[in-house]
Amino acid sequence: MSSTAISGSALALLERMLLIRAYEEKLIALSAGGQFPAVCSSFGQEAAAVGVVAALGAADQILTNHRSAGHLLARGADPGRMLAEVMGRVDGYCRGRSGSLHIAARELGVVLTSTIVGGELSLATGVALAQQTLGRRGLVACFFGDGAAGEGIFHESLNLAATWGLPILYVCENNQWQAYVHRRETMLGEHIAPWAQSLGVEAERVDGNDVFAVHAAAEAACERIRADGRPRLLELSTYRLRGHLEPDDPQAADAAELALWRERDPLRHCIATLLAGGHADAAGIERMSRAAHARIEAALAFAEASPYPAADELLADVYA
Amino acid sequence: MSSTAISGSALALLERMLLIRAYEEKLIALSAGGQFPAVCSSFGQEAAAVGVVAALGAADQILTNHRSAGHLLARGADPGRMLAEVMGRVDGYCRGRSGSLHIAARELGVVLTSTIVGGELSLATGVALAQQTLGRRGLVACFFGDGAAGEGIFHESLNLAATWGLPILYVCENNQWQAYVHRRETMLGEHIAPWAQSLGVEAERVDGNDVFAVHAAAEAACERIRADGRPRLLELSTYRLRGHLEPDDPQAADAAELALWRERDPLRHCIATLLAGGHADAAGIERMSRAAHARIEAALAFAEASPYPAADELLADVYA
Amino acid sequence: MTQNASINPSSLHHAVMSLSDALDTAIAEEMRRDPRVLMFGEGVATKRCALLDEFGAARVRNTPLAEAIIAGTAVGAAASGLRPIADLLFAPFLCYATDALVNSAGKLRFMSGGQFEFPLVTLAMSGGGWGVGAQHNHNLEAWFVHAPGLKVVMPSTPADARGLLKAAIRDDNPVLFFVDIGLLYQPGEVALDADIVPLGRARVVRAGTDVSLVAYGKSVGACLEAAAQLAAAGIEAEVIDLRTLKPLDTETVLASVRRSGRLIVVHEASQSCGVGAEVAARVAEHAWSALRAPIVRLCGPDAPVAASFPLEQAFAPQPAAIAAAAHRLCAREPAVAEVNV
Amino acid sequence: MTQNASINPSSLHHAVMSLSDALDTAIAEEMRRDPRVLMFGEGVATKRCALLDEFGAARVRNTPLAEAIIAGTAVGAAASGLRPIADLLFAPFLCYATDALVNSAGKLRFMSGGQFEFPLVTLAMSGGGWGVGAQHNHNLEAWFVHAPGLKVVMPSTPADARGLLKAAIRDDNPVLFFVDIGLLYQPGEVALDADIVPLGRARVVRAGTDVSLVAYGKSVGACLEAAAQLAAAGIEAEVIDLRTLKPLDTETVLASVRRSGRLIVVHEASQSCGVGAEVAARVAEHAWSALRAPIVRLCGPDAPVAASFPLEQAFAPQPAAIAAAAHRLCAREPAVAEVNV
Numbered sequence A, B: 001m002s003s004t005a006i007s008g009s010a011l012a013l014l015e016r017m018l019l020i021r022a023y024e025e026k027l028i029a030l031s032a033g034g035q036f037p038a039v040c041s042s043f044g045q046e047a048a049a050v051g052v053v054a055a056l057g058a059a060d061q062i063l064t065n066h067r068s069a070g071h072l073l074a075r076g077a078d079p080g081r082m083l084a085e086v087m088g089r090v091d092g093y094c095r096g097r098s099g100s101l102h103i104a105a106r107e108l109g110v111v112l113t114s115t116i117v118g119g120e121l122s123l124a125t126g127v128a129l130a131q132q133t134l135g136r137r138g139l140v141a142c143f144f145g146d147g148a149a150g151e152g153i154f155h156e157s158l159n160l161a162a163t164w165g166l167p168i169l170y171v172c173e174n175n176q177w178q179a180y181v182h183r184r185e186t187m188l189g190e191h192i193a194p195w196a197q198s199l200g201v202e203a204e205r206v207d208g209n210d211v212f213a214v215h216a217a218a219e220a221a222c223e224r225i226r227a228d229g230r231p232r233l234l235e236l237s238t239y240r241l242r243g244h245l246e247p248d249d250p251q252a253a254d255a256a257e258l259a260l261w262r263e264r265d266p267l268r269h270c271i272a273t274l275l276a277g278g279h280a281d282a283a284g285i286e287r288m289s290r291a292a293h294a295r296i297e298a299a300l301a302f303a304e305a306s307p308y309p310a311a312d313e314l315l316a317d318v319y320a
Numbered sequence C, D: 001m002t003q004n005a006s007i008n009p010s011s012l013h014h015a016v017m018s019l020s021d022a023l024d025t026a027i028a029e030e031m032r033r034d035p036r037v038l039m040f041g042e043g044v045a046t047k048r049c050a051l052l053d054e055f056g057a058a059r060v061r062n063t064p065l066a067e068a069i070i071a072g073t074a075v076g077a078a079a080s081g082l083r084p085i086a087d088l089l090f091a092p093f094l095c096y097a098t099d100a101l102v103n104s105a106g107k108l109r110f111m112s113g114g115q116f117e118f119p120l121v122t123l124a125m126s127g128g129g130w131g132v133g134a135q136h137n138h139n140l141e142a143w144f145v146h147a148p149g150l151k152v153v154m155p156s157t158p159a160d161a162r163g164l165l166k167a168a169i170r171d172d173n174p175v176l177f178f179v180d181i182g183l184l185y186q187p188g189e190v191a192l193d194a195d196i197v198p199l200g201r202a203r204v205v206r207a208g209t210d211v212s213l214v215a216y217g218k219s220v221g222a223c224l225e226a227a228a229q230l231a232a233a234g235i236e237a238e239v240i241d242l243r244t245l246k247p248l249d250t251e252t253v254l255a256s257v258r259r260s261g262r263l264i265v266v267h268e269a270s271q272s273c274g275v276g277a278e279v280a281a282r283v284a285e286h287a288w289s290a291l292r293a294p295i296v297r298l299c300g301p302d303a304p305v306a307a308s309f310p311l312e313q314a315f316a317p318q319p320a321a322i323a324a325a326a327h328r329l330c331a332r333e334p335a336v337a338e339v340n341v
């Protein structure tokens, strides 16, 4: 991407990525201390989240999964309410009942998060049908992993969206891992995009660690979806820089591959691009980073001050 | 196909097709009389069944579905035991417990028939894994419809077979209908083969109403599977010439399309080819047809003489 | 499934119709009433062409053959402002749809802290009568009673089918609506101006004081037949149609058993962990001191259903067996009865 | 999950190990014994590297993330001469696998007239202890008790885990083997030369004559704690660990209740149509005249489980509640107790 194409909002992208990184670093540290619920970190996938979500409008809806912190924070979620949720406190987005794995924040348009791999794919078509039927403007962005693409529901969801013409941006973060299994053990090819294309869903592969490339591709895809109401898929090539769950289990990783992808850390890439283009200076970025960390410290204080839900919440909200 | 390529065994193909047609005509007549269990007829799809099954060896295993009469008879099943099964009699292949929709005949290598659409796709990988692991020679032929290909299990089954390298011949009879829904309402494209190809499964489309073309394609595919142990898919373009269930409900059909495909009746095509090539004469074919009908009459007499299972079969064979 | 209702001369608002037609009537009425109601499934637009004609292709849709996404689409749409009805055809096909129904629709309201509602209805058929075997005929309603956050309905008459389906469509929770194939074409009187039948209320179909027969679906008819036989022998059976299996109307059952002191629960579904087990357990917990004899369950065997007609028919509990069990409970000393059941 | 068993000095054939290690031990022993046994699932080859090392990549396999085909492959392989173990990780993921398990493995033996056998085992975890919410923690064992043709096991100790899993692997039927997360890392003594623990037999963990506490999984421990509290107050509770939920060892339960006259059934799974309902119903049918008080069920609430730690812990029945219920049943007049439960 030529540096002249980088708008002033590029700094906003960096700011969001720094906030996500600070949030994940905090969770990683908390988890390492033990006595903390299991969390799936999005460390290393910040560009995918920020690049796509920045291309969405306020009316658009987002579905996500167990690895959702990046998507939520990119959308403007309050890290304090997120941490409270992770810690099972009543001020969490879901009153502490979700924990880290299924945070939904309807007020932000982040709906129906499921930790059943593929769950988001099964629900996205219905959300899109409602948008379409009720004449709402927003499209539906559905985030999922390379592993989820192996579930049958991937095939069913994309085929229905293609056949009915549903306004869905499918975003596959192909991070090369599916819990403790490397992607290459689960499929013959390297990519998910051809599966979508065979169903008649236009698909594009993008460097998922280049936030500017992701953002440009997402803007273009959203524009096309808004124009014809048909689904599109973006496959973002990226990498899970941490273990499946915190605390990290480094044993499972492929050391050489990991080293390679560490070189391609999305934050480093973003910063290098901005510095090279003269859009930012080191001191400014340092200030931004400190602000992000300070926000996360405040968020943690908020979460820790929040009480656990009362025992009567055992049976609350089961039925409408 | 040039007439010189037609071997002497071509007449055997015709004979099997005539037997299937006679069987289905009998079931259609019985169903029209009322008081007969629902059956899904393979009328019009005889070439697909006969062409593929004739390419299989004795050690090969077959999985099929609700529309299985052609596959079973092509494999040499006894029409008397089949009719007994359809009529719920104890001499049926499954002691009358299956009825028409799930007939399995292990002695013929026709295993694990399921009427859950996609069920055969879920089980075929396991049968193939057993063949491979136990060092058995036979490959696995798995018959399913265009509708089954829309189920998520299609995606999961082919992806696993491709990744593990399982010796499966997937046979999709794309008969343009899925119960009361035309295929075109269920997908954007016209064909299933591209879905398989995107997963790394070699796939070929064949005129499913030309028994010689099907047979040649199946023989070639089986040869390749035996050589490298990897799965292949054949998509046989054909047509369901009857309603989904007997008794037929002609209302649902697309009259123009039906007329077009009636012109392409697989039996007519086979006979015309044989006559044109001088491989058979009309009188000989007429004799063959009469023999087929006579066999079916005898089969019906056998089935009608067979008793219903005794009440103690309510609980038989639930557990091994 | 067109409406072949014949008009009852006594009232323009009464009609004799099949349960199948009663369901279509309910769907059409609710679609007229609320534009957010829509219906989809395999063959819905083909088989329910009257609905398609009236409400158009956007609201009456055929789908690909893919139950998981049919259910998932219904769940996602329900949480987003629509009120979908998904036809999943036969209950065993629900196996493909349980993630969306159980893990999403049943749980995500609670797990999200109450952020979403799931006003959706799924239809599924089961029970003997079609001779097509256990992959079409499998009574799975107990699964969805066991799973949290769902409601479960299974009517026994056309009037209840209409009224309960209307209530299910208006309910803000996911409702699994099961239809007994054997009842689909049995005619019954339906008051077309009747209100909904509220979910969660059993119906005392026949009053009686000697023994309580608790059932649902077509087993209600078997109980009524048994009650008629018993009445001839001087035993007055109360017959209760549960109608809604979740929430279960425990009070109506307990009140009956407190009067009669004897309970027989009857259904076609397999016995172990079925709805009959739940009814029996609640009575043994909350009306134990009223019991004058052991509880009896008469259920389908713990086996798949055979396609073969005589075996399929023998699978469901028969009136003679119900009557015999009631005779045993009423006539003998409790301890003796217990040994024989 | 490597074997960290510490050797017990009293015998070379006894070891103290976790339930998790006991499962690995059983799998390794059976794979040694029978070359037809193989194991696959998401991460099986990565997480169980000791098995991979010993038995190789053909018999210990990672799979794509696709539970339906994992289960289907196991079912097809079982019918074709292998004896697969499929790890499906967490019980809610079984929702993707129910067609293969319920419609195929459970039914196709019967429906085919006995042509096939399905010697396969699925592993799945559930229960509180990991704080990850209702899409990982959902006790679904009752579903598979209700469905025909399956067996269902859920052990409470490492020794039983080893013995029952070995029996399950040798069984010619499909066995759903559930593991309570809360017990995974609790150590227990295991006799490494012990035979299998046969399926279908409950274990009387503690003898007692005043009240029968029937449980499985980690609720057995809760019952034992309650029993200790009760003993201090002069009430002798019998504690029965069902171990196998299908086939259910009704005789052991009935014999206990016939002695004690009082039954409390305890489990973490939701109450409605759970295993507790089945146990209660069988007792109310077959040991009614022995009952001296209402039956009591103490089960998980009819709600999804929250991730929040205190709510998750409160979900499962606690020893204090079990002891309190036993006090009520033993101390008061039956009619009074009934009102209070």
Ligand SMILES: Cc1ncc(C[n+]2csc(CCOP(=O)(O)OP(=O)(O)O)c2C)c(N)n1
Residues within 6 Å of the ligand: A066, A067, A115, A116, A117, A118, A144, A145, A146, A147, A148, A149, A175, A177, A178, A179, A240, D042, D065, D067, D089, D093, D096
């Ligand atoms: C149906 C189901 N199967 C398995 C799991 C356990 N699990 C949680 S995340 C995960 C890996 C998902 O891989 P992918 O979709 O690539 O997402 P990623 O974690 O890489 O972001 C697995 C196996 C689950 N939650 N749901």
Ligand SMILES: Cc1ncc(C[n+]2csc(CCOP(=O)(O)OP(=O)(O)O)c2C)c(N)n1
Residues within 6 Å of the ligand: B066, B067, B115, B116, B117, B118, B144, B145, B146, B147, B148, B149, B175, B177, B178, B179, B240, C042, C065, C067, C089, C093, C096
């Ligand atoms: C899971 C499931 N859904 C629906 C059905 C009902 N059904 C039986 S056959 C059929 C159509 C199948 O279409 P296809 O796979 O193309 O096979 P065809 O009948 O055309 O041979 C349907 C919908 C079923 N048996 N199983």
Ligand SMILES: [Mg+2]
Residues within 6 Å of the ligand: A145, A146, A147, A173, A174, A175, A176, A177, A178, A179
């Ligand atoms: Mg991944």
Ligand SMILES: [Mg+2]
Residues within 6 Å of the ligand: B145, B146, B147, B173, B174, B175, B176, B177, B178, B179
């Ligand atoms: Mg078809």
